[in-house]
Amino acid sequence: MSPTDPERVARLADTLRRTVPAERVATTGPDYDAGRSIWNGAVTTRPGVIVRCSDPSEAQAAVLAARASEVPLTVRGGGHDWAGRSLSDGGLTIDLSAVRQVTVDPVAEVAEVSGGATAADVAAAAQPFGLTAVTGSAGSVGMVGLTLGGGYGPLSGRFGLALDNLLSADVVLADGSVVTTDPEREPDLFWALRGGGGNFGLVTSMRVRLHRVPTLLSGIVLFPWNQADTVPAGLSDVLLESPDELTVQSGVLADPDGNPVVFLSPTWSGDDTAAGERALARLDSLGTPLVSQIAPTTPSDMLAGIDAQFPFGRHVGIRTRSVPSLTSGVRDMLSLAGNTLTSPYSAVSVHSLHGAATRVPVADTAFGNRDPHLMIEIIALWDPSDTRAAEHRSWADKLTGALGSDALPGGYPNLLGRDETAQITHAYGPNAARLLEVKRRFDPDNVFQAIPLPVPS
DSSP: OOOHHHHHHHHHHHHHHHSSOOEEEEESSHHHHHOOOOSSSOOOOOEEEEEEEOOOHHHHHHHHHHHHHHHOEEESOOOTTTTTOOOOOEEEEETTTTOEEEOEEETTTEEEEEEEEBHHHHHHHHHHTEOOOOOOTTTSSSSSHHHHHHOOOOTHHOOOOOOGEEEEEEEEOOSSSSEEEEESSSSHHHHHHHTTTSSOOOOEEEEEEEEEOSSEEEEEEEEEGGTTHHHHHHHHHHHSSTTEEEEEEEEEEEETSSSSSEEEEEEEOOOOOHHOOOOOHHHHTTTTOSSEEEEEHHHHHHHHHHHHSTTTTTTTEEEEEESSSHHHHHHHHHHHHHTOOOOOTEEEEEEOGGGGGSOGGGSSSOOOOSSEEEEEEEEEEOOOOOOOOOHHHHHHHHHHHHHHEEEEESSGGOOTTTTTTHHHHHGGGGGGHHHHHHHHHOOOOOOOOOOOOOOOO
């Protein structure tokens, strides 16, 4: 920082204390520490000021104060972004994590979701009405960030990505104005938000479509490592050709003894339970499972299971690539992952985009790839006391490289790191030019920086 930066930050804090309740402005202390604590414990970024906004007017005041003080601005919702983009050294972080209200209209089957609500919050609010939202697989992820960037999840085959279920959003723009955007009001902004992330303004609340799903069948199937070749080979025809009601997450993780296993995590969301049981039985037949635990469940319980496996505070490095199918090259990468596993907490997770999510025309939202494909999430995860961070990151990098020509250009923007320039360039496919034009219109000074956008040509 330049010598004037601490003075600028101090003036910003004073300004904020005059425009929002002073107790919500923190530069040190427990509230400050809570605001900078995020899922990836390896992130050591220290904002100059954290303001814990409780309503849109306070968020509006914070945006204007940051701009007037010429201090970088970031927004923290769920705090689950592994790259730590919700924080910036010496900048202002608007922390929405305490604003977690979810209001359900069971007749309209719509939830109004505040900016800091997590996927678990939305699932818990909808569940008493027999409704569910399209979320990712983890409950602690912020619902706004997940939705704006995409949102692969266990219901995507039947109901599309999380972003496909966004109905409208309330947004604080870079000039401090507040707009509500939907297909009729500011339609270009609404288009960009669905896939372009929080790069256009601060979303203080949004409305999402809910779905009535009487029964979910879900769980885990584990196969021993000596079946690491045969199970994925049989699975290749299942992932992208399943009925809409069946979405299967798969990959490699370690068992309680640290040994690699092949996992399948299927979810059946159809009304015909018998059909679901038949479809799930096909997965067991891919090999001889060590464990096969599939049963009726709730969205909340599904999300809680992943949260327990990937808790806040561990150190994280994630790489992501997309592939057209489970080719032999991809299967070789999965074998390499297990054979070279460096941490018992690391994993490779394969998410499928099929069914309803592929029937949305690619030009209808900013999300850049609507062809059936697999999104691969390579998760290097280790304890803070583990001194082999470079080794764990190298494991993830080698797996990424092993995909070689099997990988598609681009990748999933919600998981791309800042330095993945080549992938970022292609991450939005044919939508990149329009997306950058909307960015120039709504945020020409680049006040909001969330998931990565391509560099303008």
